[in-house]
Amino acid sequence: MIQAARIVHMDELELYFAGDDDIGPFSARNELEALNLLFKMMNKLLLTSDAASKEVFQMLQDEIVVRLRSVGKKDNAQMVSQTQNHDAEDSLLKWGEHHGVKSKLRIAFYQGAGRGMVASESIGVGDTALEIPESLIISEELLCQSEVFLALKDFNNITSETMLLLWSMRERHNLSSKFKTYFEALPENFNTGLSFGIDALAALEGTLLFDEIMQAKQHLRQQYEDLFPLLCTNFPEIFRKDVCTWDNFMWACELWYSNSMMVVLSSGKLSTCLVPVAGLLNHSVSPHILNYGRVDEATKSLKFPLSRPCDAGEQCFLSYGKHPGSHLVTFYGFLPRGDNPYDVIPLDLDTSADEEDGAAQSMSTSQTTHMVRGTWLSRSGGFPMYGLPQPLLSHLRAALGCGLDESTTEADIKENDRVLLETLLSIFNPMLEDLPETDESDRESASWDVKLALDYKDLQRMIISSIVTSCTSALENAPRWKLKVLH
Numbered sequence: 065m066i067q068a069a070r071i072v073h074m075d076e077l078e079l080y081f082a083g084d085d086d087i088g089p090f091s092a093r094n095e096l097e098a099l100n101l102l103f104k105m106m107n108k109l110l111l112t113s114d115a116a117s118k119e120v121f122q123m124l125q126d127e128i129v130v131r132l133r134s135v136g137k138k139d140n141a142q143m144v145s146q147t148q149n150h151d152a153e154d155s156l157l158k159w160g161e162h163h164g165v166k167s168k169l170r171i172a173f174y175q176g177a178g179r180g181m182v183a184s185e186s187i188g189v190g191d192t193a194l195e196i197p198e199s200l201i202i203s204e205e206l207l208c209q210s211e212v213f214l215a216l217k218d219f220n221n222i223t224s225e226t227m228l229l230l231w232s233m234r235e236r237h238n239l240s241s242k243f244k245t246y247f248e249a250l251p252e253n254f255n256t257g258l259s260f261g262i263d264a265l266a267a268l269e270g271t272l273l274f275d276e277i278m279q280a281k282q283h284l285r286q287q288y289e290d291l292f293p294l295l296c297t298n299f300p301e302i303f304r305k306d307v308c309t310w311d312n313f314m315w316a317c318e319l320w321y322s323n324s325m326m327v328v329l330s331s332g333k334l335s336t337c338l339v340p341v342a343g344l345l346n347h348s349v350s351p352h353i354l355n356y357g358r359v360d361e362a363t364k365s366l367k368f369p370l371s372r373p374c375d376a377g378e379q380c381f382l383s384y385g386k387h388p389g390s391h392l393v394t395f396y397g398f399l400p401r402g403d404n405p406y407d408v409i410p411l412d413l414d415t416s417a418d419e420e421d422g423a424a425q426s427m428s429t430s431q432t433t434h435m436v437r438g439t440w441l442s443r444s445g446g447f448p449m450y451g452l453p454q455p456l457l458s459h460l461r462a463a464l465g466c467g468l469d470e471s472t473t474e475a476d477i478k479e480n481d482r483v484l485l486e487t488l489l490s491i492f493n494p495m496l497e498d499l500p501e502t503d504e505s506d507r508e509s510a511s512w513d514v515k516l517a518l519d520y521k522d523l524q525r526m527i528i529s530s531i532v533t534s535c536t537s538a539l540e541n542a543p544r545w546k547l548k549v550l551h
């Protein structure tokens with residue numbers, strides 16, 4: 065049952081990396097989705113079955129909960145909590161409660177992560193940890209009632225996302241705003257990759273993250289220059305020069321990048337929103353809250369139900385989505401703990417030889433090239449997979465003329481794979497040389513952004529180094545390969 069449920073919830077990335085006879089678990093996300101599917105099935109069966117069957121279904125459901133508890137325990141356990149002044153956060157919770165927020169969570173502080181939310185009581189699978197009334201959600205619909213909207217609705221095809229950004233830049237300074245308490249509880253600085261200084265950028269030069277940050281910054285600079293000072297000139301009452309500075313614009317951009325959620329509102333419209341209080345939930349690759357984002361028609365509120373249990377005093381994590389470390393650094397300013405299955409390194413290879421492979425085909429139709437990730441995430445080290453994805457190996461074997469069939473002799477197989485491994489090393493060894501090891505004394509005295517840049521480079525090095533190690537040891541072990549698995 066669990067194997068079928070895992071397959072139902074596999075995404076493209078998991079399909080790409082799964083070995084032929086791999087039965088999972090494939091990732092924390094996949095395992096949570098699969099176990100939740102079974103949990104819900106048991107709930108239905110428990111409602112409709114007779115007493116004798118009920119006992120069996122209850123035992124099965126209890127076992128599912130035991131498994132859900134163990135998913136990702138080690139990933140989240142390491143955050144260190146801190147004592148800190150929390151007047152602004154207390155005010156935010158009171159304000160929320162006054163406006164109808166229902167919560168089984170309280171706020172705590174964590175080293176390196178700012179605020180987070182902790183269960184004030186034990187919360188079970190399927191229970192709602194937090195419920196935010198739709199009237200508190202900052203969305204396109206709220207925007208439509210604002211001065212900013214009235215002024216800009218017919219102005220130069222400006223998008224509602226940009227209007228919301230401008231609205232929040234302005235509302236932060238509006239002393240009579242309904243959302244004053246929310247804005248007061250937001251950080252002064254977001255410290256995302258978009259705020260990286262020159263030293264952090266220099267540390268990243270040559271990496272994909274460097275390109276991602278530079279492109280995003282350029283885009284935002286262009287957007288700012290298209291809007292200002294034009295808006296201040298055309299609408300001086302609404303867009304005051306002292307408020308519409310580059311720094312304030314960037315603050316609003318970082319707010320939306322790091323705190324927004326996609327929500328289906330009760331109108332049925334999917335909108336990028338800010339959700340007060342829920343914006344205090346931190347991200348994990350093994351989250352408690354995985355499925356959220358649709359306003360409940362009956363209660364007109366956004367509910368955050370748990371996909372795995374959260375004990376009293378435990379930090380309750382959300383999933384911000386299937387993001388690689390580079391995206392999380394650029395737009396959120398952190399790298400998550402634990403193995404992130406979305407940390408892949410794309411490879412620029414000619415994909416024309418992929419026709420045979422189903423998974424590779426689906427990747428190439430979605431314009432994705434081949435990719436690798438840390439071999440420690442794979443269950444198939446050694447011959448014939450070496451911890452690498454099947455579609456990549458099939459592509460390289462075909463490109464090198466090392467294809468296999470029933471008639472390939474053992475000696476040919478060994479020779480072919482020796483060529484394959486040497487080709488892989490010729491791709492990955494230069495990548496590793498471009499990522500020299502960090503001097504630990506540099507890290508200790510470094511600023512937050514340089515530290516984060518170095519952590520990102522360490523992660524890239526770990527991934528590439530795992531591939532080099534895997535290929536090197538496979539070459540050394542070639543005489544002892546067992547070839548039966550190949551055909």
Ligand SMILES: C[S@@+](CC[C@H](N)C(=O)[O-])C[C@H]1O[C@@H](n2cnc3c(N)ncnc32)[C@H](O)[C@@H]1O
Nearest residue numbers: 176177178179322323343344345346347396398
């Ligand atoms: C939606 S906010 C969450 C609340 C935030 N910690 C705060 O104090 O306002 C997103 C920000 O929280 C931080 N964050 C979230 N998850 C994190 C994690 N697993 N580790 C470190 N920082 C995290 C990052 O700074 C991110 O930009």
